[in-house]
Amino acid sequence: MFSKISRPSARLFSTSSASYAKVAVIGAGGGIGQPLSLLLKTNPDITALNLYDLRGAPGVAADISHVNTSSVVTGFAAENSGLEKSLEGTDVVVIPAGVPRKPGMSRDDLFNTNASIVRDLAKAIGKISPKALIAVISNPVNSTVPIVAETLKNLNVYDPKRLFGVTTLDLVRASRFISQVAGTDPANEHVSVVGGHSGTTIVPLISQSNHPDISGKAYEDLINRIQFGGDEVVKAKAGAGSATLSMAFAGSRFTKALVQGLQGVSVVENSFVESPLYADKGVPFFSSPVTLGKNGVEKIHPIGDITAKESELLETALDGLKKNIEKGVKFVSENP
Structure with a gap:
C-alpha cells in the first residue's frame, strides 16, 4: 500500500503555555484578514499581533483586542509608514492582501492587480524584516509566490526556506469533501493535495487517503469539487465575495504550524515552496508535504506512490504550474 506521513493533531489551537511569535497580518481589513486575525488572536503561542491594511486595520485591531487572550x-494604517512599522521585529508575516474573486473570475484573472500589491509588500518585507517567515495567501498563489521570491532576490535577501504559499485550504476541503462521500468524521480524514493552488494544478492523492477505493463518478466528482471548490463559494455568494472564512481557517492552521516550527516542534504541512521535486521539468515551486522547523522549511517530502490516474492529473498540473510560475517571474523582470 501507500506510505503515509504522520501528522499533528487536527486541533486548530495549541494548548501549550509557551509563547513565542510576533505575527503580522498584511491585509487585515479584508474578507480573509479580519477572521484570520481573530483566529490568530486566540492562538496562545502568538504574543504580538500586528495588523496592517490600507483601510480598517486599526478598527479591526481595537475590536479583536477585547478578546480575552x-x-x-496593534493596528497600523497606511499613513506614517504604517506598513514598515507593522513589519518591525516580526517572526511571521501572513499576506492575505489583494482583491477577491468575483463570479466568472479565475485566480489568473486576479493577476494584474494582485501582482503589483504582492510585489510592493515583498519589497517592504525584504527591507524591514528579511528573516521573517512569509506565508502568501494572495491569489493566484502559483504566481504570487514566485513574485515574492524574485522581488527578494532583487534585494539580495531571498531565503527559499522562509517563503511559503498557503495551500492548506485544499487539504481542508479535501478532508471535508471525502468525509461527505464516505460518511465519516472529517477530523479523522487526511488527503494529501499536491501541485499548486488553482484548478487543475490541484492534485488530490485519494490513493493515499483512508478511502483509496473511491472510483468511478464518485471519484471524478470528488476530484472536481476539490479542484474547483472555490468556484462553488464564489457562485453561492453571488458577487459578494469568495472563500474568505474557510481560507481564514486554513491560513490560521498554517500560521499555527509555522509558529510551532519556530518553537522547535517538528510539524508537517503541505505548502507551495521552492522545491527540487519537479525542477527538472521547469517547475521550481511545488506543493507537497513539508517539515517545518526553526528555520522554516526543514525537509521537502516526495509525494510518494501514486496511481496512473493521479499521474495524469500530475502531468496536467505541472504544465499549468510551469506557465503560472513563469508568469510571476516575468512580471518582476518587467516590473521590478
Whole structure:
C-alpha cells in the first residue's frame, strides 16, 4: 500500500503555555484578514499581533483586542509608514492582501492587480524584516509566490526556506469533501493535495487517503469539487465575495504550524515552496508535504506512490504550474 506521513493533531489551537511569535497580518481589513486575525488572536503561542491594511486595520485591531487572550494587538494604517512599522521585529508575516474573486473570475484573472500589491509588500518585507517567515495567501498563489521570491532576490535577501504559499485550504476541503462521500468524521480524514493552488494544478492523492477505493463518478466528482471548490463559494455568494472564512481557517492552521516550527516542534504541512521535486521539468515551486522547523522549511517530502490516474492529473498540473510560475517571474523582470 501507500506510505503515509504522520501528522499533528487536527486541533486548530495549541494548548501549550509557551509563547513565542510576533505575527503580522498584511491585509487585515479584508474578507480573509479580519477572521484570520481573530483566529490568530486566540492562538496562545502568538504574543504580538500586528495588523496592517490600507483601510480598517486599526478598527479591526481595537475590536479583536477585547478578546480575552494575552497577545497584544496593534493596528497600523497606511499613513506614517504604517506598513514598515507593522513589519518591525516580526517572526511571521501572513499576506492575505489583494482583491477577491468575483463570479466568472479565475485566480489568473486576479493577476494584474494582485501582482503589483504582492510585489510592493515583498519589497517592504525584504527591507524591514528579511528573516521573517512569509506565508502568501494572495491569489493566484502559483504566481504570487514566485513574485515574492524574485522581488527578494532583487534585494539580495531571498531565503527559499522562509517563503511559503498557503495551500492548506485544499487539504481542508479535501478532508471535508471525502468525509461527505464516505460518511465519516472529517477530523479523522487526511488527503494529501499536491501541485499548486488553482484548478487543475490541484492534485488530490485519494490513493493515499483512508478511502483509496473511491472510483468511478464518485471519484471524478470528488476530484472536481476539490479542484474547483472555490468556484462553488464564489457562485453561492453571488458577487459578494469568495472563500474568505474557510481560507481564514486554513491560513490560521498554517500560521499555527509555522509558529510551532519556530518553537522547535517538528510539524508537517503541505505548502507551495521552492522545491527540487519537479525542477527538472521547469517547475521550481511545488506543493507537497513539508517539515517545518526553526528555520522554516526543514525537509521537502516526495509525494510518494501514486496511481496512473493521479499521474495524469500530475502531468496536467505541472504544465499549468510551469506557465503560472513563469508568469510571476516575468512580471518582476518587467516590473521590478
